[in-house]
Amino acid sequence: MSMFKALVIAGALATGTAAAASPAHLTDARYLAAARCQVLLSSSALGPVNSQAIDAVMRSEDRIHSTQAYNRATEVRETARNDVRHAGVYARQELAAERNGACQSLIPVQTVAQAR
Numbered sequence: 001m002s003m004f005k006a007l008v009i010a011g012a013l014a015t016g017t018a019a020a021a022s023p024a025h026l027t028d029a030r031y032l033a034a035a036r037c038q039v040l041l042s043s044s045a046l047g048p049v050n051s052q053a054i055d056a057v058m059r060s061e062d063r064i065h066s067t068q069a070y071n072r073a074t075e076v077r078e079t080a081r082n083d084v085r086h087a088g089v090y091a092r093q094e095l096a097a098e099r100n101g102a103c104q105s106l107i108p109v110q111t112v113a114q115a116r
Contacts, residue, residue, distance in 0.1 A: 035073035037103035039080035053107045
């Protein structure tokens with residue numbers, strides 16, 4: 001796992017409870033983590049998961065963040081796609097664990113309820 005991925009995951013986990021308490025928008029770091037999670041959640045290679053909630057989060061956040069953050073999120077998405085595309089069995093398990101763990105903290109509870 002790259003240093004950037006480790007930092008994004010650690011940041012997402014560390015601020016997961018704080019984000020649940022505040023209705024504010026995602027910070028740039030959490031926005032980039034959410035961009036990665038959007039790919040992981042929508043990837044059929046990792047198993048079926050409903051990605052509507054993260055898609056809704058990203059639609060609202062894309063309008064708020066700077067052009068630089070948006071462009072970096074696009075790069076993060078492409079890197080995540082490559083990670084999934086080239087992942088072996090064990091790497092897929094790690095990616096699925098990231099999707100089922102750290103990524104869930106980026107989706108507000110009300111958004112999950114609306115996506116169902």
